Amino acid sequence: MRELRSLPKAHLHLHFTGSMSIASLQYLADLAGKPLPDFLIDENGLLVPFNERGWFRFQRLYDMARSVVTSEAAMRFIVAQAARDDAAEGSRRLELQVDPSTYAPFVGGLAPAIEIILDEAARASAETGVQVAIIVAASRVRHPLDARTIARLAARHTGENGVVAFGLSNNERSGTTADWEPAFRIARQAGLPGVPHGGELLGPRHVRQVVEHLQPARLGHGVRAAEDPRLLDDLVAAGVALELCPTSNVHLGVYQHQSDVPLRQLVDAGATVALGADDPLLFLSRLTDQYQLARDELGFSDDELADLARSSISASLASESDKATWLAEVDAWLAE
Numbered sequence: 001m002r003e004l005r006s007l008p009k010a011h012l013h014l015h016f017t018g019s020m021s022i023a024s025l026q027y028l029a030d031l032a033g034k035p036l037p038d039f040l041i042d043e044n045g046l047l048v049p050f051n052e053r054g055w056f057r058f059q060r061l062y063d064m065a066r067s068v069v070t071s072e073a074a075m076r077f078i079v080a081q082a083a084r085d086d087a088a089e090g091s092r093r094l095e096l097q098v099d100p101s102t103y104a105p106f107v108g109g110l111a112p113a114i115e116i117i118l119d120e121a122a123r124a125s126a127e128t129g130v131q132v133a134i135i136v137a138a139s140r141v142r143h144p145l146d147a148r149t150i151a152r153l154a155a156r157h158t159g160e161n162g163v164v165a166f167g168l169s170n171n172e173r174s175g176t177t178a179d180w181e182p183a184f185r186i187a188r189q190a191g192l193p194g195v196p197h198g199g200e201l202l203g204p205r206h207v208r209q210v211v212e213h214l215q216p217a218r219l220g221h222g223v224r225a226a227e228d229p230r231l232l233d234d235l236v237a238a239g240v241a242l243e244l245c246p247t248s249n250v251h252l253g254v255y256q257h258q259s260d261v262p263l264r265q266l267v268d269a270g271a272t273v274a275l276g277a278d279d280p281l282l283f284l285s286r287l288t289d290q291y292q293l294a295r296d297e298l299g300f301s302d303d304e305l306a307d308l309a310r311s312s313i314s315a316s317l318a319s320e321s322d323k324a325t326w327l328a329e330v331d332a333w334l335a336e
């Protein structure tokens, strides 16, 4: 049994605030002088029923966590800590997703918020050796016009150490997908691939809408494409990778048990799957835990786990030469 922490991999689905540990959250709460309620989460992590009320409980806790991030120092701390945590788990490339609008009021606007995060990502990359890239994401619970503003800003921050993709996060059930089409067009025209959420809380019909209107390079989750073999074939043919977060799926009630997550079905259909942690703060489960789950609950062999790691690297937005280096490191891991 090879060590999964040392398996070289890329981490493509991790949210800024949600990346924290409880200890980090406590530290930031102290820094902001805002005591945290004891009930924030229990020792098993958030576990909610699969309905709107469940989602709103998730959202409430998330907002509570966000409320302690009220300074540049706090923002830098989160990026640096996410990089260190990923480094300890064999991650070579972290694509961290952030909605800058929440933090903008504390640092003088959206542009400074993005610039602080990009600057810290470059610093943390140098410190940890993990390549930290930033995905700027709009939120489904805000007006689609806000998304266009964020997309324009992201478009102005591309290039070296710049934003690498444009996302759409928060409640998948909220709003009409077509309304975000202009924002994704702005991003695409600036060379930023779309990586919106879709196919976790809602099923194949919604995934088709996301594909049609937002033209994603990758889908945040997309796990429920497994419910429609034709859709799955279309995604495979179009080369749309799936950022799968099995623990998140179970904690948000999409599947009852870890063994119900259709990871094997997706892989068998030829999908490019990248495992991600989504929100370790609320689910108490990090990147390597997703690979452990594949091994323990779904019977993935070391060869198959190496393939998952290769998939994550291929689906990343890193340079081809960096990908080649890391893929060779996966071969070395398997040869041990």
Ligand SMILES: [Zn+2]
Residues within 6 Å of the ligand: 013, 015, 169, 197, 220, 278
């Ligand atoms: Zn997510």
